[in-house]
Amino acid sequence: MNNNIGVEVEETVRDLRQYFKTGKTRSVTWRKNQLKALLNLIHENEDAISKALYQDLGKHPVEAYRDEIGGVEKSAQNSLDCVEKWMAPKKSNIPLVFFPAKGELLPEPLGVVLIFSSWNFPIMMALDPIIGAISAGNVVVIKPSEQAPACSSFLANILPHYLDPNAIKVVEGGGDVCEQVFLQKWDKIFFTGSPRVASIVMSSAARNLTPVTLELGGKCPAIFDYPSDFKMAVKRIVGAKWGVCSGQACIAIDYLLVEEKYSSELIELLKKFMRKFYGDNMMESKALSRIINKHHFERLRNLLKDPLVAASIVHGGSVDETNLFIEPTILLDPPLDAEIMTEEIFGPLLPVITVNKIQESIEFINSRPKPLAIYAFTKDATFKKKIVSETSSGSVTFNDTLVQFLCDTLPFGGVGQSGFGRYHGKYSFDTFSHEKAVLHRHLCLEIEPRYPPWSKFKLEFLRLAYRLNYFGLVLHMVLHMLGLKRHN
Amino acid sequence: MASSKLNKKVFDLKEASTTVKDLRITFDSGKTRSYEWKVSQLKALLELTEKHEKEIVEALYSDLSKSEAESFIQEVGMLKNSCKTALKELKHWMAPEKVKTSITTFPSSAEIVSEPFGVVLVISAWNYPFLLSLDPVIGAIAAGNAVVLKPSEIAPATSSLLAKLLGEYMDNSSIRVVEGAVDETSALLQQKWDKIFYTGNGRVARIVMAAAAKHLTPVVLELGGKSPVVVDSNINLQVAARRIIAGKWGCNNGQACISPDYIITTKDYAPKLVDALKTELEQFYGKNPLESKDLSRIVNSNHFDRLIRLLDDDKVSGKIVHGGEKDKSKLRISPTVLLDVPRDSLIMSEEIFGPLLPIITVDKLDESFDVINSAPKPLAAYIFTNNNKLKEQFVKTVSAGGLVINDTTIHLAVHTLPFGGVGESGVGAYHGKFSFDAFSHKKAVLYRSFFGDASIRYPPYTSTKTRLMKALMGGGFLAIIRALFGKS
Numbered sequence: 001m002n003n004n005i006g007v008e009v010e011e012t013v014r015d016l017r018q019y020f021k022t023g024k025t026r027s028v029t030w031r032k033n034q035l036k037a038l039l040n041l042i043h044e045n046e047d048a049i050s051k052a053l054y055q056d057l058g059k060h061p062v063e064a065y066r067d068e069i070g071g072v073e074k075s076a077q078n079s080l081d082c083v084e085k086w087m088a089p090k091k092s093n094i095p096l097v098f099f100p101a102k103g104e105l106l107p108e109p110l111g112v113v114l115i116f117s118s119w120n121f122p123i124m125m126a127l128d129p130i131i132g133a134i135s136a137g138n139v140v141v142i143k144p145s146e147q148a149p150a151c152s153s154f155l156a157n158i159l160p161h162y163l164d165p166n167a168i169k170v171v172e173g174g175g176d177v178c179e180q181v182f183l184q185k186w187d188k189i190f191f192t193g194s195p196r197v198a199s200i201v202m203s204s205a206a207r208n209l210t211p212v213t214l215e216l217g218g219k220c221p222a223i224f225d226y227p228s229d230f231k232m233a234v235k236r237i238v239g240a241k242w243g244v245c246s247g248q249a250c251i252a253i254d255y256l257l258v259e260e261k262y263s264s265e266l267i268e269l270l271k272k273f274m275r276k277f278y279g280d281n282m283m284e285s286k287a288l289s290r291i292i293n294k295h296h297f298e299r300l301r302n303l304l305k306d307p308l309v310a311a312s313i314v315h316g317g318s319v320d321e322t323n324l325f326i327e328p329t330i331l332l333d334p335p336l337d338a339e340i341m342t343e344e345i346f347g348p349l350l351p352v353i354t355v356n357k358i359q360e361s362i363e364f365i366n367s368r369p370k371p372l373a374i375y376a377f378t379k380d381a382t383f384k385k386k387i388v389s390e391t392s393s394g395s396v397t398f399n400d401t402l403v404q405f406l407c408d409t410l411p412f413g414g415v416g417q418s419g420f421g422r423y424h425g426k427y428s429f430d431t432f433s434h435e436k437a438v439l440h441r442h443l444c445l446e447i448e449p450r451y452p453p454w455s456k457f458k459l460e461f462l463r464l465a466y467r468l469n470y471f472g473l474v475l476h477m478v479l480h481m482l483g484l485k486r487h488n
Numbered sequence: 489m490a491s492s493k494l495n496k497k498v499f500d501l502k503e504a505s506t507t508v509k510d511l512r513i514t515f516d517s518g519k520t521r522s523y524e525w526k527v528s529q530l531k532a533l534l535e536l537t538e539k540h541e542k543e544i545v546e547a548l549y550s551d552l553s554k555s556e557a558e559s560f561i562q563e564v565g566m567l568k569n570s571c572k573t574a575l576k577e578l579k580h581w582m583a584p585e586k587v588k589t590s591i592t593t594f595p596s597s598a599e600i601v602s603e604p605f606g607v608v609l610v611i612s613a614w615n616y617p618f619l620l621s622l623d624p625v626i627g628a629i630a631a632g633n634a635v636v637l638k639p640s641e642i643a644p645a646t647s648s649l650l651a652k653l654l655g656e657y658m659d660n661s662s663i664r665v666v667e668g669a670v671d672e673t674s675a676l677l678q679q680k681w682d683k684i685f686y687t688g689n690g691r692v693a694r695i696v697m698a699a700a701a702k703h704l705t706p707v708v709l710e711l712g713g714k715s716p717v718v719v720d721s722n723i724n725l726q727v728a729a730r731r732i733i734a735g736k737w738g739c740n741n742g743q744a745c746i747s748p749d750y751i752i753t754t755k756d757y758a759p760k761l762v763d764a765l766k767t768e769l770e771q772f773y774g775k776n777p778l779e780s781k782d783l784s785r786i787v788n789s790n791h792f793d794r795l796i797r798l799l800d801d802d803k804v805s806g807k808i809v810h811g812g813e814k815d816k817s818k819l820r821i822s823p824t825v826l827l828d829v830p831r832d833s834l835i836m837s838e839e840i841f842g843p844l845l846p847i848i849t850v851d852k853l854d855e856s857f858d859v860i861n862s863a864p865k866p867l868a869a870y871i872f873t874n875n876n877k878l879k880e881q882f883v884k885t886v887s888a889g890g891l892v893i894n895d896t897t898i899h900l901a902v903h904t905l906p907f908g909g910v911g912e913s914g915v916g917a918y919h920g921k922f923s924f925d926a927f928s929h930k931k932a933v934l935y936r937s938f939f940g941d942a943s944i945r946y947p948p949y950t951s952t953k954t955r956l957m958k959a960l961m962g963g964g965f966l967a968i969i970r971a972l973f974g975k976s
Contacts, residue, residue: 062949066957074592092904103905108887110910187911195704202701206694209711211915214704229938239946277947287947366516388933390518392603400936403596409587410598410932415605416682420706422930435917437890437905438883439898443724443872451734452772452782454557462557466565 005173006180012169013184016112016139019166026109026137028084034134034163035080038127041162042073048154049123055150056122057245058290058325067244068124071406075128078408078425079135086135086429094439097465102440107433109137110211111187116143116201118192119292120248120346122151125192130168132428138188139167143181145193146174147292186210188432192250195417213421213431216414217250217344218371223361223387224258224266225378227399231269233377238273240375240401242328246289246348248296251373251402254345257361260354267330267352271315274328282327283320291324291347300326300347303340312351359383362390370394370416375401394418499668504675507664511607511634514661521604521632526578529629529658533622534571536657537564543649544618550645551617552740553785553819562739563619566901570623573903573920574630581630581924589934597935602928604632605706606682611673611696613687614787615743615841617643621650624685624708625663627923633683634662638676640688641669642787681705683927687745689839690912708916708926711909712745712839713866717896718856718882719753719761720873728872728894729764732845733772735870735896737823741784742843743791746868746890746897749840751847752856758827758849765845766810769823777822778815786819786842795821795842798835807846831859853878857885865889865911870896889913 024030042049049069053059059067092103113133117126126144133140142159144152156170171177182204191201192215205212227233241253258266278285291297301319304310309331310317316329331351334340340351355361358378365374372394376387388396394414397404404410405424413422423431449458457480464472497503519525537544541564548554548563584599608628612621621639628635637654639647651665666672677684677699686696687710700707717732736748753761773780786792796814799805804826811824826846829835835846850856860869869888873879879893889909890899899905900919908917918926945957 060947060949062947062954062957065954066945070958092902094902094904098898098902101902103899103902105906106883198704199701202704203698206697206701209690209693209697209709209912209915216704227938232938235946243945243947285947287949384935388601388931389521389603392606392929393931395932395934397934398936399938400596400934403593403936404598404932404934406592407587407589407596407598407932407934409589410934411600411930412932415929415931417704419704434887434910435906436888436910437899437907438893439891439895439902439905440879440893441895441898443727443874443894446727446730451730452555452557452738452780453774454555454782459557459560462561462565466561466569 005177006183009171009177009180009184012141012171013112013186016141016167016169020109020111020139025134025139025164025167028087030164031083031135031137032080034168035076035083035131037162038076038131038134039073039080041158042069042076045158048158052150052154053123056119056148057248057292058288059245060287060289063243063245063287063289068121071124072127072131074406075131075408075424075428079131079429082426083135083429086426087137089438092437095468096470097468098441100442100445104438106436106438107136107429108436110432110434111138112141113138113188113190113432114141114143114181114186116189116191116193117145118250119145119147120245120250122148123155126151126155129190129192129423129428132423133190133432134163134168135429136432138432141169141171141181143171143173143178146172188212190421190423190431191215198419213413213423214419215250215412215421215423216372216417216419217346218369218393218414218418219254219344220251220371220373220375220393221361221365222253222256222375222401223358223365223377224256224262225358225376225380225383226259226262227377228379230265233399234266234269235273236401237377238270238277241350242274242288242348243277244402246291246326246328247350248289248292248346249402251405252346253350253375253401254371255341255351255353257353257355257358257364259358260356263332263352263354267314267332270330270350274315278328282316283318283325288325288328288348291326294324296347297321297324297326300345300349303338303343303345303347303349304329306335306338306340309334309338309340316348359386362386365391370414370418372414372418373397373404392416499666499672499675501675501678504666504672504679507636507666508607508679508681511636511662511664515604515606515634520629520634520662523579523582525659526629526632527575529663530571530575530578530626532657533626533629534568534575536653537568537571537622540649540653544646547645547649548618551614551643552743552787554740555782555784557782558738558740558784559618563616567619567622567626569901570626570903570919570923574626574924577921578630581921584933593934593936595937595939599933601931601933602631602924603931605927605929606633607636608633608683608685608927609636609638609676609679609681611638611684611686611688612640614640614642615740615745617646618650620687621646624687624918624923627918628685628927629663630924631927633927635664636676637663637665638673639665639667641667683707685918685926686710693914708908708918709914710745710907710916710918711867711912711914712841713864713888713909713913714749714839715746715866715868715870715888716856716860717748717751718853718860718869718871718873719751719757720853720871720875720878721754721757721760723872723874725760725764726768729761729768731872731895733765733768733823736845737769737773737783737843739897741786742845743784743787743841744897746900747841748845748870748896749866750836751845752853752859753847753849754853755849755851758847761847762809762825762827765825769810773823777811778813778818778820783820783823783843786821789816789819791842792816792819792821795840795844798838798840798842798844799824801833801835803830804833804835811843854881857881860886865909865913867909867913868892868897868899887911889917
């Protein structure tokens with residue numbers, strides 16, 4: 001069975017490489033046509049996409065639009081508008097000493113790229129990187145997550161109808177398919193997922209020196225200093241934690257940090273907005289996604305099994321195994337060495353950790369692996385500066401959550417355990433391109449002292465040239481020509 | 489403790505772990521992030537280079553029999569310039585980059601902040617042991633990291649000198665030199681680094697990347713490849729020949745990652761090219777090049793034997809048209825030119841890294857692009873021509889780290905061009921600001937306020953909210969107005 005899959009994957013890659021060699025994907029017309037086709041795909045299949053997302057994750061259609069469909073549309077449109085500009089060579093200033101010379105940076109596609117997308121935003125995490133790969137002129141294999149099978153199927157069926165089937169191929173499947181995929185040689189791998197699998201992907205990439213971009217996650221903290229608008233901040237936190245795939249997002253708030261004296265007020269307000277958004281009986285709310293599958297459901301349920309953790313629950317905690325639903329849950333000061341505080345939660349459980357002074361948050365965050373995002377609600381300008389300069393994360397967002405994802409001009413990516421590489425906007429184009437340096441010189445003007453046999457004159461000339469001491473150079477040459485400086 | 493070799497202690501896993509731990513403590517203290525610290529270290533590097541130029545040149549002579557002129561031009565002079573560029577531009581590089589934000593996140597302001605990765609490892613090569621050790625270190629320091637430098641044991645005099653000088657001049661709490669070979673390098677690679685910068689060959693690069701994968705450490709791999717030179721007719725052949733010779737034998741006797749590896753020219757032009765090369769070679773190195781002081785020797789007997797093996801191949805030995813003399817006791821091989829070696833010979837499949845220059849011929853020069861593209865992507869590719877169409881075709885079709893028209897190797901000295909490979913020739917780039925960027929994490933920072941919170945973000949979701957949201961995400965002003973007035 002593996003043999004068949006292996007052969008299929010090998011053929012797929014071979015066909016793609018051949019197609020790439022024809023140069024068809026490098027023309028701006030081809031790229032724009034693909035991006036236009038992608039926009040058509042989105043416009044004409046919004047319902048089908050929503051359905052697939054509901055099937056896989058119980059996502060509300062508005063959430064589906066806001067977090068996936070709308071995002072892809074925006075990204076495709078932006079790339080369509082900018083791709084020609086991005087493709088243009090960039091002039092480089094060449095120091096005068098190299099005169100006559102002209103320099104430029106020419107972006108070129110890497111070739112055959114492999115994209116692994118995750119299950120939590122199965123449409124967005126597949127199509128957004130594809131947009132980058134296409135804009136940069138590559139051919140693509142997309143391996144959607146098998147844990148979101150309806151979306152995987154949807155992509156496999158719909159993409160060949162809109163995009164150039166010779167250049168963009170979908171390979172579906174689980175571990176056995178991945179094994180075969182790893183045996184191939186790729187020119188770039190773009191991976192969204194967990195650090196554990198990322199390590200396997202990078203090890204495999206090392207065999208062929210394939211460059212990788214790893215978009216991972218981490219425990220994204222939200223620092224809650226007494227901000228100017230307590231209510232609005234809490235609203236945003238609630239919307240961000242549970243309103244986005246029930247907390248199953250790489251940039252979801254993982255835990256909150258707040259000063260002890262504000263914790264009860266905070267928790268009361270959290271509960272208030274949760275009820276407002278999700279109703280009094282949250283288990284019935286249509287606005288909450290469910291947990292992706294039994295494995296993750298069990299994982300999350302187990303986080304709450306620890307008696308000390310269970311004792312810290314101040315809201316929620318109910319689970320519905322049949323429907324894979326977990327109630328939005330707030331915990332107050334669970335033990336810091338419990339799994340809920342050492343592993344990325346990726347679910348609807350929100351620990352609230354209290355500190356004496358909010359400044360302690362910085363040390364708290366720094367003693368843990370670098371997260372993909374840090375959120376801070378504060379009006380203290382000095383504190384803001386401290387957070388930016390003393391912590392490290394993929395990004396920092398003040399007084400809001402998640403919106404940095406929508407900002408095309410900001411690079412989206414991690415650092416340390418949250419990954420490396422970045423994308424969105426032009427960064428997507430760059431991530432799938434090789435920036436080739438080109439230096440143009442002429443055969444007419446020659447600086448003789450470049451060549452051996454070496455002499456003191458030539459060495460001195462070069463010293464002056466290095467210092468960009470143009471006057472000294474001229475003087476040196478003149479004196480030498482006039483025979484006023486003796487060199488051997 | 490500046491270098492473990494000083495105490496002749498064994499550098500094992502425990503030592504490696506302690507070293508990293510020490511450096512991490514220093515880094516966490518924030519010491520390396522200040523402008524003042526960076527300037528002091530860069531100035532220290534400049535000072536040690538200027539004050540000890542003689543010793544450096546002597547060490548390079550001991551390791552490689554490199555001539556004083558070459559040592560100055562290609563190592564000392566380049567390094568000094570790199571320091572000076574960093575000192576001059578550092579403030580500008582360190583400044584956050586303000587970015588525009590769109591209506592989607594209005595009102596907001598955003599910037600990209602450069603921050604150091606943390607504790608980085610620089611593994612250097614033997615052919616430019618001074619430059620390739622310290623040039624990346626300049627980038628690491630400029631970006632504010634703590635650094636461990638592992639110079640190549642194949643250039644022991646330079647390695648020793650670096651350990652001594654860096655120990656004397658640099659801040660030992662944040663910059664260390666670890667000398668050694670495979671065991672020491674393995675011990676280092678097992679540690680968790682925040683970035684690894686490796687210069688060397690593809691085989692070891694795979695080991696480095698696989699080790700990095702365990703900790704999700706990003707890497708820069710500066711490798712090599714077979715850098716081709718395409719030579720057209722109707723050119724100033726004398727100048728072209730000189731530049732080819734300067735790039736080949738003038739660069740550590742062909743032992744350089746961007747040395748012209750082989751030439752492609754037309755059958756008709758080949759004899760003229762061979763004659764020009766012969767004439768200029770004699771100009772440069774005299775009638776007895778084995779005795780020339782201006783040529784580096786082969787680094788050691790391993791590489792000497794490797795190169796002789798390339799020549800001894802039956803299919804190749806008969807193709808020597810110039811040179812071919814050798815002296816094993818002095819580790820010298822004279823500049824050797826070969827004509828029309830078989831494409832499947834070893835000399836045409838492996839990177840030569842030595843003073844042998846095969847010329848292969850084609851009927852029409854267009855064919856050369858296919859020849860180049862059918863091989864792994866090299867670090868550099870060169871063309872000598874006055875034909876603009878050919879130049880265009882070359883730039884468009886040939887994929888390499890960098891391209892130079894009408895010259896060779898000189899792009900290494902242009903700090904406004906990124907220097908790095910693609911495919912087999914490597915990942916990442918450096919020089920000038922690219923060095924600073926290679927050792928920095930670019931953190932996205934988004935500042936939002938509470939003004940203008942859009943309730944459309946939150947459930948319960950209504951159709952009006954949906955309409956508004958769609959408009960806000962992609963529609964622009966007009967669409968927003970329309971949505972507000974209830975039209976979709």
